[in-house]
Amino acid sequence: MKITRxxxxxxxxxxxxxxxxxxxxxxxxxxxxxxxxxxLKTQDQISVxxxxxxxxxxxxxxxxxxxxxxxxxxxxxCVGSDPADTSTVDLGIFKKGRQESIxxxxxxxxxxxxxxxxxxxxxxxxxxxSPTWSNYTEVWETIEFPKxxxxxxxxxxxxxxxxIISCTLVAYGFSRFRFPGRDFLFVLLISTIFLPGTVTVxxxxxxxxxxxxxxxxxxLIVPTFFANAYDVFLMxxxxxxxxxxxxxxxxxxxxGPFRVLFSVILPQSYPVLMAxxxxxxxxxxxxYFGPLIYLSTNRENWPISIALSTxxxxxxxKPQLIQAGALMTLILPxxxxxxxxxxxxxxxxxxxxxx
Amino acid sequence: MxxxxxxxxxxxxxxxxxxxxxxxxxxxYLGLGFLSPWIIGFLVFTVIPLVASxxxxxxxxxxxxxxxxxxxxxxxxxxxxxxxxxQVWSTGATKGxxxxxxxxxxxxxxxxxxxxxxxxxxxxxxxxxxxxxFRSMFYMPYIVPFVASVFLWGGMLNPExxxxxxxxxxxxxxxxxxxxxxxxxxxxxxxxxxxxxWGVGNAMLIMLAGLQGVPTELYDAAQMDGANPWQxxxxxxxxxxxPVIFYNLVLSVVGLFQYFLVPLVxxxxxxxxxxxxxxxxxxxxxxxxxxxxxxxxxxLAWVLFxxxxxxxxxxxxxxxxxxxYAGDSRS
Numbered sequence: 001m002k003i004t005r006x007x008x009x010x011x012x013x014x015x016x017x018x019x020x021x022x023x024x025x026x027x028x029x030x031x032x033x034x035x036x037x038x039x040l041k042t043q044d045q046i047s048v049x050x051x052x053x054x055x056x057x058x059x060x061x062x063x064x065x066x067x068x069x070x071x072x073x074x075x076x077x078c079v080g081s082d083p084a085d086t087s088t089v090d091l092g093i094f095k096k097g098r099q100e101s102i103x104x105x106x107x108x109x110x111x112x113x114x115x116x117x118x119x120x121x122x123x124x125x126x127x128x129x130s131p132t133w134s135n136y137t138e139v140w141e142t143i144e145f146p147k148x149x150x151x152x153x154x155x156x157x158x159x160x161x162x163x164i165i166s167c168t169l170v171a172y173g174f175s176r177f178r179f180p181g182r183d184f185l186f187v188l189l190i191s192t193i194f195l196p197g198t199v200t201v202x203x204x205x206x207x208x209x210x211x212x213x214x215x216x217x218x219x220l221i222v223p224t225f226f227a228n229a230y231d232v233f234l235m236x237x238x239x240x241x242x243x244x245x246x247x248x249x250x251x252x253x254x255x256g257p258f259r260v261l262f263s264v265i266l267p268q269s270y271p272v273l274m275a276x277x278x279x280x281x282x283x284x285x286x287x288y289f290g291p292l293i294y295l296s297t298n299r300e301n302w303p304i305s306i307a308l309s310t311x312x313x314x315x316x317x318k319p320q321l322i323q324a325g326a327l328m329t330l331i332l333p334x335x336x337x338x339x340x341x342x343x344x345x346x347x348x349x350x351x352x353x354x355x
Numbered sequence: 356m357x358x359x360x361x362x363x364x365x366x367x368x369x370x371x372x373x374x375x376x377x378x379x380x381x382x383x384y385l386g387l388g389f390l391s392p393w394i395i396g397f398l399v400f401t402v403i404p405l406v407a408s409x410x411x412x413x414x415x416x417x418x419x420x421x422x423x424x425x426x427x428x429x430x431x432x433x434x435x436x437x438x439x440x441x442q443v444w445s446t447g448a449t450k451g452x453x454x455x456x457x458x459x460x461x462x463x464x465x466x467x468x469x470x471x472x473x474x475x476x477x478x479x480x481x482x483x484x485x486x487x488x489f490r491s492m493f494y495m496p497y498i499v500p501f502v503a504s505v506f507l508w509g510g511m512l513n514p515e516x517x518x519x520x521x522x523x524x525x526x527x528x529x530x531x532x533x534x535x536x537x538x539x540x541x542x543x544x545x546x547x548x549x550x551x552x553w554g555v556g557n558a559m560l561i562m563l564a565g566l567q568g569v570p571t572e573l574y575d576a577a578q579m580d581g582a583n584p585w586q587x588x589x590x591x592x593x594x595x596x597x598p599v600i601f602y603n604l605v606l607s608v609v610g611l612f613q614y615f616l617v618p619l620v621x622x623x624x625x626x627x628x629x630x631x632x633x634x635x636x637x638x639x640x641x642x643x644x645x646x647x648x649x650x651x652x653x654x655l656a657w658v659l660f661x662x663x664x665x666x667x668x669x670x671x672x673x674x675x676x677x678x679x680y681a682g683d684s685r686s
Contacts, residue, residue, distance in 0.1 A: 014482040053521070166396075196656075311506070
């Protein structure tokens with residue numbers, strides 16, 4: 001490329017805008033760093049004002065089998081030092097005193113125990129990197145994490161089976177059959193997206209309570225077998241892009257409508273089935289309101305989101321445990337996202353932009 | 356997705372169905388058969404509950420009462436109570452839950468529309484390197500579980516240990532004037548908006564896809580006509596992406612009227628600080644799930660439904676003035 005004024009300007013422009021967006025992104029994602037750092041801190045570090053933002057502990061130094069606290073001492077206060085020396089030195093404290101304390105130098109043990117004329121209380125302690133992994137084991141044990149994981153996983157998988165079966169059938173009906181009233185029904189389906197869930201939840205709850213399903217997973221899983229607007233829309237849009245010639249060829253060979261669905265349509269529909277699956281699994285994993293109303297009373301069936309929401313009450317004063325719990329909750333959806341990003345991106349674009 | 360809603364197709368007449376040939380009739384039965392999971396679900400989980408909650412709203416009914424054994428109809432009593440309920444409508448200085456919901460909505464709605472639009476415009480800039488990377492990264496927090504993201508941002512906003520106040524202090528703000536965020540009646544709504552900021556990814560992706568769908572010829576033509584960037588945005592970009600803005604606007608409005616999960620998780624639904632977070636839907640939730648008043652809960656639900664319906668219909672009626680559907684034969 002020739003170096004011209006326009007090229008240079010474009011290059012500068014490009015650098016500027018990329019750095020700007022990068023800066024916004026760093027701020028936007030900073031809570032992740034906050035979460036990781038906080039989740040590895042000790043309770044002590046959190047309550048100390050002026051402690052570093054990364055997980056750290058005050059340094060100690062092992063001296064003849066004894067852990068000495070390390071302090072930052074002005075070098076010229078110590079015996080046998082140059083009075084003009086204004087530097088500081090990190091020393092292990094051997095004997096604490098208000099007027100003078102006895103120290104050892106971790107980097108110069110030959111110097112032995114020596115006195116510095118300082119009050120140890122006026123000194124600062126250097127911090128060193130020290131992650132507290134035990135926060136995670138503590139959360140893991142108190143909330144019985146494996147059971148929560150199993151409950152959430154079962155909910156996600158079973159309800160996904162319902163979504164895939166029902167939405168495939170309904171989307172096939174909308175995309176491959178022509179009959180009067182079909183378009184009316186399709187608009188009715190789409191309009192349910194606006195319907196405030198609030199207005200149907202009370203009778204639904206009363207009904208599920210009447211038949212004894214409250215406290216079980218059934219009120220959350222059974223309705224998924226009756227299709228939903230978003231996923232039907234996504235699948236119908238995809239089915240409509242598949243050429244009808246293949247259907248017709250199969251029908252001439254004597255295939256019935258189910259045969260066409262299973263042997264012609266579904267084998268070509270891997271991308272949309274994946275998109276619906278990843279959307280639904282993330283939805284189920286993150287679902288809070290459904291489990292809140294149907295499962296609050298039965299701790300045995302709690303999913304991860306409900307267990308985490310109780311943390312504010314129990315661990316209000318222990319942010320390190322709240323953040324460790326949050327990380328354990330979000331790690332799986334995050335991994336799923338990075339593995340299956342393109343399905344997320346394409347799926348959302350279809351629901352938002354297509355007609 | 357919503358374009359069809361403004362142009363409702365007609366239901367077929369019975370006589371036209373009677374006149375069908377055997378073959379088209381067979382196709383109709385098959386089609387309806389495939390739709391049947393949704394039709395049954397729509398009746399059982401939407402239509403019947405919708406009617407049932409309307410019926411409940413005219414009764415005196417606790418969840419422990421038998422619905423069919425001894426129905427006590429009280430006419431419009433619940434609606435009369437509702438009109439006078441100080442928890443719903445403001446009385447003097449005490450703010451009602453409807454006022455709280457609308458006030459918060461008016462703060463959160465512009466953020467929910469303009470922030471994703473701004474991000475999408477930035478991301479659509481042809482000089483930006485690594486567009487796909489940024490697109491994924493800005494979307495990514497959207498999939499973080501709701502409770503976890505509330506705790507993450509709640510931690511960031513913690514007055515003592517959070518990074519936001521720490522950053523404000525680094526920037527030279529004196530310690531006394533730092534906001535206490537969710538604990539302060541004046542800062543609690545902005546705090547909730549911040550806690551919800553990770554929800555922008557979805558709208559951003561949709562708006563970006565809308566921007567990428569604008570034909571480049573239109574920009575070339577605008578340039579030839581000597582349009583400045585601002586004119587290009589208002590006369591080319593905005594009309595072309597107005598359908599996706601409309602889609603997000605309607606969904607945001609419907610969602611904001613029902614807002615209550617954040618105060619439920621953050622303050623356990625207590626309305627702290629000072630009753631400022633007793634949102635309408637939170638009041639409804641407590642009426643039913645805590646006080647077990649099924650009739651009054653249904654009344655609150657139907658009033659909310661009616662309000663949302665009126666606002667949504669009003670939004671749809673404005674659509675013909677500013678939402679432009681390309682390739683729309685009705686023009």
